[in-house]
Amino acid sequence: MMNYTSEQINKLIKNILKINNQALDALKVIKAEEISHGEVFIKSGLSKFVADKCITSFLAIGLIEMRLNGSSRSYRITEDGENLLKVYEGGNL
Structure with a gap:
């Protein structure tokens, strides 16, 4: 487990959004439920x-x-992922 600081989370959000402004939608979907790759x-x-x-x-x-x-893969959000979404959704960048 990494346990990012607030400053690191803000930088991660900004970098992720540079790649694709909808990239965090994938993380939101994974947060909602454990989900298969497809x-x-x-x-x-x-x-x-x-x-x-x-x-x-x-x-x-x-x-x-x-x-x-x-052979099936599924994904689950981590505590760091939850924290990142809280910051992103709260607009505290």
Whole structure:
């Protein structure tokens, strides 16, 4: 677990939004429920390519974690991911 500071969370949000201004929609979808890999782009309204890049980034920086069940992958938001969304949705950048 990483436990980002408020300053680090603000920088992450700004960097994520530079990649795609809807990238955090994928994180919101994962927050709502543990979700399979294929459902992320459908429920977030992002292209599969962008959703895949978001998932990879979120995993790398610890905002989500992956669960494997055989060959099926699903994702769950982490505490850092929850904190990032609270800051983003609160407009406290």
